[in-house]
Amino acid sequence: MSAPPNKDSVTTRSDSDVVHWLTNGTRDERFLDNIFAELCVRLQRAGIPVKRATLHILIYHPQWLGARIMWADGMREAELARVDYDVRGRSEYIGSPANEIFDGAAEVRENLERDPALGRKHALYDGMRAQGLTDYVARPLYHTLGKRHIVTFATDRPGGFDDAHIAALSKLLPALALVSEIRVKNRLARTLLETYVGSHAGDLILAGATRRGSGTTVRAAIMICDLRDFTRISDNWPRDDVIDLLNDYFDAISEPIARHGGEILKFMGDGLLAIFPLSQPSACTNLLRAVAEARRAMVALNQRNSDTGRAPMNYGVGLHVGDVMYGNIGSRTRLDFTVIGPAVNMASRLEALTKQLGRTVLLSRAFADFVEGDFELERVGEYPVRGFSDPIELFAYHG
Template sequence: MDDSKLVEIEAWLDTQGLSGTSETDLMNGFCARCLDAGIRLERANCFVDTLHPIYEGRVFLWRREGQVERAIIEYGSSQQGESADNWQSSTFYRMLQRNEDEMRQFIGQIDTPEFRHLVTLKSEGCTDYLALIHRFSNEGSIGEMDCFYSQWSTDAPDGFSEEELAAIRRLVRGLGLAIKCTSLSRIVQTLADVYLGHDAARRVLAGRINRGAAERMEAVLWYSDLRGYTRISDTAAPDEIIPMLNDYAEAVISSIHEAGGDVLKLIGDGTLAIFTNPRSAAACAAALKAERLLRKKLKILNQRRRAEGSPATDVYLGMHIGEVFYGNIGSDTRLDFTVVGPAVNEVSRIASMCRSVDQTVLVSDSFAAALPAKKRQALVSVGRFALRGVGRAQDLFTLERTVAKPAG
């Protein structure tokens, strides 16, 4: 085997890893170059665990001929259900249990391979199989992302040659490093999105991390919380509280995101979000769209929870438009990317007035004034109020369709 070909592959991996090439392109490019170097690959895949609220990790698949049905598979927890069964019957689980880093199975000479996925490979014409685990150090691990796993198969009648096996062992280290680099970038983006919100994450990852770096802007503010949460939390079983909060947070947050808003903070049962647009009317319309989506989701959610015998409630919502400072606040070692200003206090006070006037949604007079005349007709005044901590009295409005007594 020409060593210069292997050196070229290693150089290519270095370049692609530094440039942030996607895992799928890395896998496809790597396998194509291996074929060109004389390594008779038929099937290959690799995977790494990740940090994600839904997925435990991602698998990247390649085959020599034909299209892979799914080039990327995102898998859930390997601790329960079918995923746990599949994992515990895999070669990699066996290798980890035995503290091994390599397993070769010459499946062409085995009547019935011990592992289910090897039975499948044999039935599809593969003759030889190699599994490799490259472990990260404690300092190089993030959560469950502590190994790079890969498996390689050939359909050559005599299996892999010793020269091919040596080349695979040599080259896969570089592939693992390149894929780890790309996966770490994806993890950073995911964590920033999950904990900061999409817009704040974008700003932080673009370098807006200096304390005091804030932008003065006009935004529509949304503040919502759960009706009767204190009473429910005092009477419900402790193990019901977190699932309940998650159910209602999912309804609120997904509605905001679907309408183009960004959630900035979760405060117990409360949610602070913003909608931004150069046109104030468009930002207000987006917030109203999110409110409509939320009511539809709450109807379905409450039907399900009542059928399960679980506590059900509603969401109080205040909406306001005003000037805020949007950026980093905190110390040198602990920052929060959020909004501050009198308008933030005002929207929370508006939301708290929902209880007093028995409405599920209230909007400020400035929010109402920003709407086009046609949309403003859908608002109904509930009176003029002096809000605690707000220097001026103002008219508050609700939506005409919500004037009826809120559903419990």
């Protein structure tokens, strides 16, 4: 009669299966939160009594320092929460396990069954005790070049994790580090492209559209916006004030563009270039709606600036529609994913005419013909436009 299997040997075989799945069975899963949730379920099946687990990832998004992925027993999907840059000054972080790990600790282990007066003091531990958890362990998760992230596990098993459980969890960390780094860097690449070239252009670049001269012809509504008197402002204002002003201005103009389906292709000093492809229903109407929202946001911003003694910001917007070449232009080693063509030049000329004609928003007859709804457009007349042989019929929009 054979002896019953040793508990530790069963755990070892089972956690080896988990590591094998982590390294070989996750290739087709793009999202790290899905992988983490499945990992926790597989750990439970392997006899490791995980009741709660978190993964803390630094992502350095323009708005977010990182993200926290949290899984608890019974959850079908992990909960994903963004973490902003100010978190390190708040009580939820100060003295927390994350604080200790990012400060250099190799492990944070807390026996949640003992008298709280004898343990670490933090609201996180009090919350876990209230949930009936008995043991908690946090470890750094090392990515390339020593970059630290954090993974934590907690259990409600009486007596907490035993040595075999901790050994199994330790064993899977290198594989989890590799799998998570791939997803984090994929997300970082996408974030960087979305941040600097826009989401649509970013998707094309990730799909391989990186050859110089590659591109396509797109029919689009085009918007060019430029801030007035920026040279005077930048010469006379403190540097930090100028940066804050530009950021507030771009927020006011840009956020409505994104909400209404447009894409900002570039910021040009104090100006921006955006397009709304005509493949979208009502692209020109959506662009004009974005302009209307942006104008209201600028009125509110100028009021706030007036309250603090700053002069109002004036700007001009040129709107046109036509075919543009959308693709890679530049040197052999430095490319710009942008649009060029006569239609872009026309939008730029219209923006310049806003100063001459004393209007904030000018649009061409070609653009106006696409606008639907009850927008009140004022016919300004026909004007010569530099670089174009025939005068252009112009309209003003006052929002």
